[in-house]
Amino acid sequence: MDSVTQIALGAALGQAVLGHKVGYRAALWGGALATLPDLDVFVSMGGAVADFTYHRSFSHSLITLTLLTPLLAWLINKLHGQYPDLQRRWLLLVWLALVTHPILDSFTIYGTQLFWPLPVEPTGSGSIFIIDPLYTVPLLLGVVLALASRQADWGRKMNRVGLAFSSLYLIWGLSAQAYVTGIAEENLAASTDKNTPDKELLVTAGPFNTLLWRVLVMQDDGYLEGYYSLFDPDRRIEFEHYSSQPELLSGLQDHWPVSRLQWFSKGFFKVESAGNNDVIISDLRMGAEPAYVFTFKVAEQKGEDIVPVTDQRIEQPRDWGLAKQLLQRIVSRDN
Incomplete structure (x- = not known):
C-alpha cells in the first residue's frame, strides 16, 4: 500500500496499544515504524529487474521483522526512560507496526515475500488496490480523533472503530474478489x-x-x-x-x-x-x-x-x- 496508508495503520495500532499510557508518542512511533520496511527502495539491488523483484523481500519478511522487534523495542524504551514498566507494551507496538506493513501489502497484487529467505512464492491477492481511500480514511480519522481528544475514552473508541472498519474492508475485498472470480x-x-x-x-x-x-x-x-x-x-x-x-x-x-x-x-x-x-x-x-x-x-x-x-x-x-x-x-x- 501507499506510504500514507502504512503510516496511518501504524499510528492507529500504536495508539490502540499504548496511547492511553504514553499519549501521542504511541501514534508517532507506530507511524514511524510502519515506514521502515519500504526503506529498501533506497537500496540498489544491482539492476532494474533486481530492484523490482527484491522490493518487498528481506525488509518485508515476517521472520526478519520479528527478529528485529526486540532490539527496536528495547531502544525505544531506553529512549523513554520514564516508561520502564512498559517494555512488553512497546514490544507489542513495535511488532504490530512492523508486521502489519507486509501483511497489508500482501493484499495488493505486487507480490510480498512474507517468509524470505525461505523459497516461498510472493503473496499478492490483488483484493485491494495500492491506494484505496475507503481503507485509509477511516484509519486517519480514528487517529486524529484519538489524538485530539487526548485521554478521552471516546477518542480511543473512534480509533478502534477505524481499525475495525478497515479490517472489515479487507474482508469485503476478498469476498468481492471471490464473487467476481466465480x-x-x-x-x-x-x-x-x-x-x-x-x-x-x-x-x-x-x-x-x-x-x-x-x-x-x-x-x-x-x-x-x-x-x-x-x-x-x-x-x-x-x-x-x-x-x-x-x-x-x-x-x-x-x-x-x-x-x-x-x-x-x-x-x-x-x-x-x-x-x-x-x-x-x-x-x-x-x-x-x-x-x-x-x-x-x-x-x-x-x-x-x-x-x-x-x-x-x-x-x-x-x-x-x-x-x-x-x-x-x-x-x-x-x-
Missing part, C-alpha cells in the same frame, strides 16, 4: 472459442476501489482483458484479446532478468518487440492495456538473432484519461 469462470466456461485454451485467470481490484474488477486471462497466443462492476446488471464480461510474442524469449531461458520476471509475475506477462528492435517484457498485473507500470527491456533483435542485454526499466507515461474511464466504468458498461 463470474469470470462462468464466462470462460460458456465461451465458444476454445481454439486458444485458457491457462491462468487473475482478478484484481480496479483503481482506488473494490467495485470495479479487472479480469485477466492468459492464453497460448496472448491474453484476454475484461472488466466487471458490481453494479453491472448481468453476469456478462466483455473480453478483448491482446497478442503477445513469447517466441521472442526463445533461447533466453537462462537470462536472469527473463526467468526472474517470469517467476515474479507468476506467468502474467507479455512479450513484444518495440520499434527499435528492443525485446520488452511487461508485468500485466499492474496497469492496464496499453500502459503498464513495470516494463523492462531484456534483449535486442540483431538480424535473425536475439541477444540478451543488461535489463533496463522503460518508464511508461501515466494515462489519467484511462484512469478516469475505469472509474466511470463502475456505473456504466458503455464507458
